[in-house]
Amino acid sequence: MFGGLAKSIFGSSNDRYVKSLNPLVTRIAGFESTLQALSDEELAAQTPRFRERLANGEPLDDILPEAFATVREASRRVTGMRHFDVQMIGGIVLHRGEIAEMRTGEGKTLVATLACYLNALPGKGVHVVTVNDYLASRDAQQMGRIYGFLGLSTGVIVPNLTDQQRHDAYHADITYGTNNEFGFDYLRDNMKYERASMVQRPFNFAIVDEVDSILIDEARTPLIISGPTDDKSELYKLVDVVVKQLAPEDYEKDEKQKSIILTEDGTERAERMLESAGLLQGENLYDFENTQVVHHLNQALRANMMFKRDTDYIVKDGKVIIIDEFTGRMMDGRRWSEGLHQAVEAKEGVNIEPENQTMASITFQNYFRMYPKLSGMTGTAATEAPEFFDIYKMNVVSIPTNVPVLRADEDDVFYKSTEDKFRGIARTIREHAAKGQPVLVGTVSIEKSELLSEFLSQEGVPHKVLNARYHEMEAHIVAQAGRLGAVTIATNMAGRGTDIQLGGNLEFRMQDEHSDLVEGTSEYDAAAVRVREEIAAEKAKVLEAGGLFVLGTERHESRRIDNQLRGRSGRQGDPGLSRFYLCLDDELLRIFGPDTLFARMMRSNMEDGEALPPSKWMTKAIETAQKKVEARNYDIRKQVVEYDDVMNDQRKVIYEQRADIMDAETVEDMVADMRAETVNGIVGAACPPNSYPEQWDVEGMKAQLRGTLALDLPIETWLDEEAIDPEIVDERVQAAADEAVAAKAASLEPETWAQVQKSILLQHLDHHWKEHLATLDALRQVVHLRAYAQKTPINEYKQEAFSLFQRMLEAIREDVTRTIAHADFQFQPAPELPPLPDFLTTHFDPLTGEDDTRDIDAGTLGLVTTTLPPLQIVRPEEPDLGEDPANWEGRVNRNAPCPCGSGQKYKHCHGAVAAR
CATH class of the missing domain: 3.40.50.300 (P-loop containing nucleotide triphosphate hydrolases)
Known part of the structure; x- marks a missing residue:
């Protein structure tokens, strides 16, 4: 009661904050008459003058009043629209890295030009993020007239651009594009082998239009780039045989959630059968080494016990086709993720198609938090204000309307x-x-x-x-x-x-x-x-x-x-x-x-x-129900970001390591350090501290050195020396390994040797990171079971993920060392590489399995070669398809734009007709 009384007297904190911006709006208005007197050329000359002031150390905030007034005058001359005072308040809020909540029709698109222009003056780039390609193109075209008048360049990121076109768009002063395009370009950049082929530049400032839709509604759905994996069909078949031998009392299932778990007796039975099939390492199914097996076992259980033929799917022409539970229609071309589709194929005894493996992924929370300054605008954000602050550290500011709202909102x-x-x-x-x-x-x-x-x-x-x-x-x-x-x-x-x-x-x-x-x-x-x-x-x-x-x-x-x-x-x-x-x-x-x-x-x-x-009572009851659902959805999104935060820390390390490798003239020191640590690990394992030479595993060490370093050393003769100890063995092995690598390096030109080492490093880094992502995916699927042991799943996930990351780094060191030691470099003409399938760019909800991709991958990524020489993006020549759609089947990629020009994917247009 007292809070409401105080608010009625003093106004809300939002009202007071907006009121505090009025003096700044008055200062902006003070420049209007002066700027109106300038010619078009004199007005456009404001931009180089502002940049000179910034170069002399003047902060952006000091330039803000005059810069905003300049944009207002430029907009009046170019578009005929003059910014209202409340729009100036919105521009200030955006510049300060906050969310401007503005009613529909208040001109948010025009408001963004104020903060865009000011923050583009330092030349570091500004991104304007929209929800679809149409809005990105429209806003870039309409608002680009204002920027062009003032001497700034505008770019737009839409599907089907070449890498050079994307590079040019990102290096414009202001770049418009969708959240998906920005996110996927970031992931693709961090899969490339040359800095010159990367299209984005360092993040600076972003304005997110419809910020609630992008940072809230789509936040629990990660962006994923995936490619084909190794064939695991035998593993699916073996696990399927095990699951089919389980009795109903061996598992408990929840029909509503379509989930299933093994009982204690069922776990023991499964362990014994997996052990006899040679699939179990150790004796315990839930040991760390068996993470992948547990994942496959869970999917096989779901496939056999929860998914029913002719209800959830049908088998047609030797293929498992999903049936939409809402419409009853066949969903040809769609596949369950996480290996579930392969498990159903194993159950039905049809050909098992390889699953797609995650090669790179990121959530929108972690993508947008990389911007040093982030702001947003929407018509509705106040109800989600706590979430915006908790996750993105952005305050929501409600901007008053230009004229009072006369709409009647009835119960x-x-x-x-x-x-x-x-x-x-x-x-x-x-x-x-x-x-x-x-x-x-x-x-x-x-x-x-x-x-x-x-x-x-x-x-x-x-x-x-x-x-x-x-x-x-x-x-x-x-x-x-x-x-x-x-x-x-x-x-x-x-x-x-x-x-x-x-x-x-x-x-x-x-x-x-x-x-x-x-x-x-x-x-x-x-x-x-x-x-x-x-x-x-x-x-x-x-x-x-x-x-x-x-x-x-x-x-x-x-x-x-x-x-x-x-x-x-x-x-x-x-x-x-x-x-x-x-x-x-x-x-x-x-x-x-x-x-x-x-x-x-x-x-x-x-x-x-x-x-x-x-009834106001019933309307209030509905709002209470909505608040409960909102709180639950927030918890889900928070859980997703908690898990992705673990991966994000590791992602930053890997991507920074890749950037360092690409930027370095030579990686000799890095490779030498890896070799030294590998030698240290081999010697340390064979010659434990405080042990006698006769206790050392000499034969095991020699086998390791032969396999990893291609060295055959007379270690037995070293044991006759009185002062021999592990440190001396380590130094001698290290010297021999360095000498062998130096001999290889001497046979090549220094530039060639540097390129060879870089390529080997990057390829092993990418291979192990891809495998690591797959293991983390499997771990996340099963880690919730730790809750039965009164453990917190997220804490368990953090510990296991850290151990996995340590092992991955060790494996990278060892593989790089082994490859360089064993490689025999011969110069031959590069063989013609077979074409690889397009990478898939997907936006699946990990909790519901819903596909939010919205045709984002239609032709946006060409073929990618992942073997030496360094990664290249190449596009196949367009075949002559003719005008008859009947001839397109099998010749047009299902994810490519339909040749008819509709703008849809082929699989949703004439490809869908052909499938029927």
Whole structure:
């Protein structure tokens, strides 16, 4: 109570912070008259003058008022849009590395130009991150006019660019692109063998548009680059034989979670059978050395006991094809991950296709935390403010609107069943559309969109249905969703980045209705005047009808998504209305459970087809349920980042090591240190401290030296010396090893020898890092079992991952030493390498298995050769496919863009038709 009273008197901390920025906004306004008097050339000359001041040691904050005023004036001249004072506040917040929460229609895209320009002046690059390729290209084109006027360059990262085009885009002053493209380019750069072939430069400053979507919604889904692994089909078959001999009492299964674990007796039986099959090291299944076997055993258990033929999958033409549990359709081309698909193939006795192995991965949390300064903007971030601060150390600042919001947000309406709810929604939409009020309907899935479309058709209501497949087409339709009597059904993701202007959008109407006219001509200008007058007249009628009506068909599990939908209405002070319709069948209401007081009250007091009158109590109860789900989802994301933090520390070490190797003129010292440590390990193991020479394992040491260093030394004769000790043996072996390597080096040119050592180092580093990632993946799948022993899984994971990393470093040292010692360098023409399949770039949710890739890998990566000479990116020549789609099957990569020009992957376009 007292907190609310204090807030009403003094304002919230957010209000006080925004108010403290007003003097800075006044200073910016003070430059306006001076800058307006400058010519275009004089205004553009501000940029070199600012850069000179920065070079003389002046900080960015001192330049901020004049730089912001310069951008405002440049925007007024180039685009006709002048930044409002509240937009200046947003620009200051972005520059300070915070999140600007701005309502829909407040001009976030324009706000970003302020912080982008200021932070691009030092010449270190600024990244603007968007949610899809269409928005990246659109914003780069529109805002690039302002930057170009002021002498700054703009780049854009989209699929299907060459490495040189990506390099040029990243070295522009300001670079637009999607989160996926930025992340995958970072991973690819750290798989290359030459610094010159890397496309990105050191991170400096990033502004994340729709920051809640990218850093919250997609944060639990890591970006993964994977490639084919070695054939493990025999291992799958052997483990499958073991699992099929287990009895029902040997395991416990949870049908709901589709999980299964062995009982104590089952574990003992499995250990004995695995031991007799030669798959078990030691006697205990859960010993560290058996991590991979445990992983395969768990997947074989799931495949045999949880997944049913003709329910979860079918076997067709010797292949296991997944069946979508929601639609019942075959999902040809999709495969379960983590070796589960291979386990099902072993179960059914069909050909086992190799699984894809992770070669590089990173979560968005760890990718974006590499930027020294990170900021973001969105219409809805306040509900997730604690998470933004905990993980990214970013504060959320709510920016006031330019004019007051007039939208009415009504309480929720409740129905008993889905059918009653949708019938009520259809009647409501018909009533509002009949009086000319435009209606935007938000649904949670494509299936619900189609269901509502059927009800609207029965009511005779004309409407348009959207989903998130074609971003550009969506932008055109959503932009016109504010026209008189328009009814638009959209999933929650639909139309992001596009304002709904009442009466229609001039730019999109000109594109749709007068695409044959050229901008700048008298005909175009005359048509634009006519369309502008039509829009003004139509807007007046829409305002009279009450503005845009936003109708939600279901509450989302996050309040933020609901607020995004509400925010579509009430743009720039327009009137509007928002209302949500719920029923007991909704996902969220199931959180209460079927036997709760809430559910019993609704069932007993409601007739079929009847709606409960709106109630603030019930709306509050729904919000409470949403908070619970949000807290659970936050815990999941926090767990993902905790596990990835462990890998991230190791990733930094490996990537820094790779960079050091690529940058060094010679790696002689590094290789010599590895050789010395390898020798020290061999001698130390054979000659323990404080032991007598007759106790040493001389034969074992000699075998090790022959195998690792290609040395055959007379160690037996050394034992006759009185003063012999392990240190002397170590020095002599070291000297012999150095001498042998020096003889090899002498036979080659110094530059060639340096290149050979670099290549050997990088290839072994990459090979062991790839194997290490696979082991960590398997470890993460099984480490939760440690909880049964009253141990904390994340702590166990950290300890095991550290031990694995130590072993990996030892293996790298030993393999590099062995390769150099045994290698025989002969110069021959390079053999023609067989083509390798494209690497897969995927964005799978590790908890649900959902694919969030969204066509990000369509043709973005060519073939990669991973043997000497150093890694090269090469693209195969395009074959002449002809115009008949029937000839494309088998000749077009399933992940490549469809030759028909639709912009989709082949597998989702004509490839899908061919598969049917």
